[in-house]
Amino acid sequence: MVYTIEELFIGQIARLQRTFSEADVRACNELTKDYSPVYRPSEENWENYYHQPIVPGLLTEGLINQVISDKLPGSACILLQKELIFYHPVFVGDVITAELEIIDINIERNWVTQKVTCYNEVGNEVIKGQAVIFLLSNKN
Template sequence: MNELAFADIKVGDSASLSKTVTEADVVTFAGLTMDYNPVHIDTEFAKKTIFKERIVHGILSAGFISAVLGTQLPGPNSIYLSQDLKFTAPVRIGDTVTARVTIIEKREVKQILILQTTVTNQHGEVVVNGTAVIKKCS
């Protein structure tokens, strides 16, 4: 994992990562966060919902954005200041999601970066969309 200097980051730079979400991911996330909403963990309950099957926690899906920000762009030595999120479609167990971040604004004062953040599924459907504000500490 290489640290990028603020001066080396440009508007338009982007990075992404992909992951197939597993049963274990959902169960582990539920345990860590104590979010046992049955739409995420109870198959019989979920069958009676509009989704007709269990869905992944929205925040777990959004968490992949944090992984890109912390490890790739802007990467290590960055502080997550804020994030707005819009959940536009469910993620299901077995879906492969891709989190992508793109620099859309760079503020020299205080080394602030504004990034477009998007998570898509394997069909290219946007499942999470938003904007992050990051402070680069180098």
């Protein structure tokens, strides 16, 4: 569903879930040219960093952006601000849920502020923060 700013309300929640694969990590590494050993299971020394390869934060942030563009508001918007704290690493194979909740609406500016929470399949928060978006139009 696509929402106009008038249809949004404080407390409104949207979620998406995704499992990140080694192929996702490789594609992200190629696009960003970030080849840190924490992302590569084939490196002999990766076990010195974490007990398994981690997913780049950029991929999990992408899931947050997908919730905004596909669900809440699901309409044309521009990300104005995003503040995130990464509490725990996301590992390849983790099932990550990104949940966004509207906490403020500024109709005069067409701004919407959303609380961001991402958690893994066992319920551990991996990312927390907020995002402010600018809705480009009030029309469907």
